[in-house]
Amino acid sequence: MLHHDAAHLSVLYLGGTGTISASCVRLSVETGMRVTVVNRGRNDQDRSLPDGVETLIADVGDSAGLAAAIGDRTFDAVVNFLSYDIDDARRMVTLFGPRARQYVHISSASIYAKPVRQIPISESTPTAPNPHLAYATAKRRAEQVLQDAHVTQGFPLTVVRPSHTYDDANPPLPGGWTVVDRIARGAEIPVHGDGTSLWTLTHAEDFAQGLVGLLGNPRAIGETFNITGSDVYTWDQIYTIVGEALGVTARLVHVASEMYPLVAPGWFWSGEMLGDIGHSAVFDTTKIRTFVPGFSPRLTFHRAASRMVGWRRDHPDTTKPDADTEAVLTRIVGAYHAARDVFAARGAA
Template sequence: MLHHDAAPLRVLYLGGTGTISTSCVRLSVEAGMHVATINRGRNEKDRSLPDGVEALIADVADDAALSAAIGDRTFDAVVNFLSYDADDARRMVSLFGSRTRQYVHISSASIYAKPVWQSPITESTPTAPNPHLPYATAKWRAEQALQDAHVTQGFPVTVVRPSHTYDDANPPLPGGWTVVDRIARGAEVPVHGDGTSLWTLTHAEDFAQGLVGLLGNPRAVGETFTITGSDVYTWDQIYTIVAEALGVAPRLVHVASELYPLVAPGWFWSGEVLGDIGHSAVFDTTKIRTFVPGFAPRLTFHRAASRMVAWRRDHPDTTTADADTEAVLDRIVGAYHAARDVYAAWRAS
């Protein structure tokens, strides 16, 4: 039987040490909730969890291991950061249908149909499969499965759609720390399009305000929320802010979005460029502010960039450049120069 409302909320996080989930766990503990996490016990980014968190170890993709780790416990809220497709969503319905009052599915704002037909984006903006981004399509199908379970079985789902959410250990740049390293050493960095499309960035600590504020609220069951900050920049500004935090001038080259999948087929960010970040994305956060009146994002990207640079200084082992990503970025920059040379030759002929 689920425990009484007067007691502290019991919350289970599937995940708990990732880019977004770590901040949510910390804020849940600060709010006085009883928090458990379940994952494989890996923490590659050195993100620390607060004292008092019950860490359960299991592969969430293994039904037997997951059930054994949870036992016969029930929770006021289950928050799943590790669910990516419809089959998995249906597994969660089966496992948690009688174990929780609220199941929070972390979806993605990348499921909004692109190009967006109106701005700002709201929860009622049409969603659709994304042919350029299998991840977004899978998230879209997972939402459909959970909404169907809510309608037909009363499954207590709350859907949350983050947009581009980052933390100090994970910079929001296509290519991550490898791009930061290129900026720091003065190498050229490719920027999709002409660098002027608008993009919304949200620090995980700000996202956590919205998510944690929804936990335990029965009115949020059956609802969908986009949770983002109000930090909107052009991509040129995003790269330039990182460069300023590093104390250097950026060397940006503008590359047509359509060129990315031709030069770097199979690279995740190539699909992102065409299917998501190549489009302007500005969000209306009225709904989350209505349900969580205290939701008030505080971190601008200028401040966050300085924190990321400090993190890079203090964690050199986990913020180094990746050779494979470096090679991809070199190819994209090389394609830009090759196209420019062909154009210059044509103009001179």
């Protein structure tokens, strides 16, 4: 039987130093939970584990190695940030069915059918395979396997769907620190569509409030939760805010979403332009607020952008621009100008 006395909860995190998971681990420790993290022993230098966390060394993708590392131990809650596809989901059911009183699957809000026919997006909004985004399709299928295991086997599942979650070390921009660098030096930034679609941003510290609040709660078994903030901006505003934090004016050019896969077919974010971030996404968080009354996101992107600029200043080695990403962004901006020049020439003829 689950209990909700945080000081006595034993929690296992699969993945604990990532963009989202690091904040959740920190808050779990601060709350008094006994936290164990499974990773391969190569902690992200920007997101070290707090004191008091037990580390088990294993590759989560290796069933035998993971089972050996865990042994016969059981946990009040297991939180999996790394589960991705059908086969992986099935492995988790087999491994943690007898070892977890609650299994929290970190899914993704990208699984909601696009375009969304009604906003805000609630947990009952239809999901669908995403032909433009293999990641979203795989996440949806994994979630379906786990839901079936809950219904047929009593697997103690809680599903969490984050949307675009970031932290100080990982800016929520297509292209990451390379985009920040371009803004800082005055290079043009491609923005999909006309820059006015609405997008929800959530800092990992705020996401952690909702996730940690669900751990050990028996009412959360069998339930699905959107965990996002209420920080909604247009994409033009997002880039402009980063520029303001840097003390410069962001130079934006608007590129049709359909152009990205044509100009940069191998770039991950090209699929995102058509399959996810090219659409407006505003979320209904009534359910998580009901189950976790203390859930109250505090970090607006204006404040977070200033923190990210400070992080960039203090961590120059890990916030450098990436040459491949720079080339992609330059190519997309070049395609925009080439198309504009063609039509300008036609207009002058």
